[in-house]
Amino acid sequence: MTQALLSELRATLGQAQVLSEGDLSAYERDWRKRYAGKALGVVRPGSTAEVAAVVRLAAAHGVSIVPQGGNTGLVGGGVPDASGAQLLLSLQRLNRVRELDAANLTLTAEAGCILQAVQAAAAAQQLLFPLSLAAEGSCTIGGNLAANAGGTQVLRYGNARELCLGLEVVTPQGKIWDGLGGLRKDNTGYDLRDLYIGSEGTLGIITAATLKLYPAPLAQMTALAACASLEAAVALLGLAQARAGSSLTGFEVMNGFALSLVAKHFPQLTQPLGPQPWTVLLELSDSESEAHARAVFEGLLEAALEQGLIHDAAVAESLEQSHALWHLRESIPLAQSEEGLNIKHDIALPVSRIPAFVASTDAALRARWPGIRLVDFGHLGDGNLHYNVQAPEGMDAAAFLRSQERAVNELVFDAVLAHGGSISAEHGIGQLKREELARRKHPVALELMRAIKKALDPQGLMNPNRLI
Structure with a gap:
């Protein structure tokens, strides 16, 4: 039966777009090299109609589908299991920007569009698509929406969910829902868009999205600031919000050990403040003028120095220097990878509770x-x-992860919930946190989520054993 399905898929998509032999590790293994599976085959449709045709064929044969974008996820949600019975559906060929409506401040892009390409298409019209994260050169819009990605500008613009006005989705039955309208007000029933965003491919396959754009800022100011404590960093955030308001678009924090790993593995990257207990990277985007932006920024830093919230700062004097400061922050995950396997926690907490x-x-x-x-x-x-x-330094990192990850997670997640937080902020659940979600999510919420899954995907063929 599986060979019959592959034959039907090849007849539908073409021989070259259905892969079942040779090295498929680029699709079957996540980029962290933590999860690896075996797919029945990899299909690469080139249009929404072809995605729908693939889903209909898979449903007829009772074969489950794992959708995949750029395969940059961190929770194992986009790779097949080890059964060799799942179809991996790559969306990388759905990579067109379909429309940019400058007057409506919207852009419609297919799910396989690389995030950086969407940013560039907006910038070419002097507009801004503000979703920004370290993997933007390889992650895709569909994956960003499926996981409700966050990134570095959530403070001002919100998560991927807040940046999406409409979706095109292929349902588990192979039907196409066209919900790509670029309306900011549409009060006609359930918000299906929000249902699919963050669902990690378990309810259907996002094939395109209409995204919000913004006027490009006239000026940006970036700086590093040294704080003696995390409490001081939180106080600095409050001061920055009071002084800059919505112009504050980035506020990142890094502890001393994080930046010491960057210094160790990427010594070519200059760290202008040297070793500090805590370093804040803050950015202001101004729609008035560069002079206005600089005046607000310098006033903020002067006030922070006077109040003892920071004891040193380095302000970028050019776009190149700004990129260099951001590169320090974005190099932390890479430096961690160079140091060895590690246990990652992507958590959300009330800002006021983070120091404690x-x-x-x-x-x-x-x-x-x-x-x-x-x-x-x-x-x-x-x-x-x-x-x-x-x-610990000198210990086998892989062995530590294998033997201690469960206990570490238990301690950390217990503490997160005790402080009113969430065990997943922007990376999703995938298979990494599926069991933790089942243990820690409110039972009524889980009941509702499972009811939605059963109603929309009664065969259970959409990315099974992920999320719930």
Whole structure:
């Protein structure tokens, strides 16, 4: 039966777009090299109609589908299991920008569009698509929406969900829902768009999206600031919000160990402030003028110095210097990877609770595992912390992860919930946190989620055993 399905798929898509032999590891293994499976085949449709045809054929044969965009996810949600019975559906050929409506400030792009290409299409019209994250050169719009990606500008513009006005989706039955309208007000029933965003391919396959654009800022100012404590960083955030308002578009925090890993593995990257307990990267985008932006920025930093919230700062004097400061922040995950396997936590907390969470959880982890190294960094402005655990120096990192990950997660997630937080902020659930979600999500919420899944995907063929 599986060979019959592959034959039908080849007749529908063409021989070259159905892969079942040779090295398929680029599709079957996640980029962290943590999850690897075996697909029945990899299909590469080139249009929404072809996606729908693939889904109808798979449903007729009772074969489950794993949708995949850029395969840059961190929770194992976009790779097949080890059964060899799942069809991997790559959306990379659906990569066109269909329309840019400058007057409506919208752009419609297919799911396989690389995020950077969408940013560039907007910039070519002096507009801004503000979703920005380290993987923007390889992640795709469909994947960003399926996981409700966050990134570095959530503070001002919101998550992927807030940046999407409409979707085109192929249902588990192979029907096409065209919901691509670029309306900002549409009060005609359930919001199906929000149902699919963040669903990680478990309810249907996003094939295109209509996205919000913004006028490009006339000026941007970027700086690093040194803080003696996380409490000072939180106070600096409050001061920045009071002084800059919505012009504050980025507010990232990095602990000293995180940047020490960058210095160790990427010594060519200049760190203008040197080693600090905590370093904040803040950015202001101004729609008035560069002079106005500089005046607000310099006034903010002067006030922070006077109030003792920071003790040093380095302001970028050019776009090149601004990129260099951001490159430091974006190199932390790469430096961690060079240092060895690590236990990642993508958590959300009320901003006011972050210092207490970090202090108590750091202490608890170090007491239980002496020598453990903590890589704390993330989007402090929206309460999203990447709270990662590196094995003690000299210890086999892979062995530490295999033997201690469950216990580390238990301690960290207990602390997250005790402080009113969430175990997933922007990376999703996938297979990495599926069991944790089942244990920790409110039972009524889980009941509702499972009812939606059963109603929309009664055969259970859309990315099974992911999320719920």
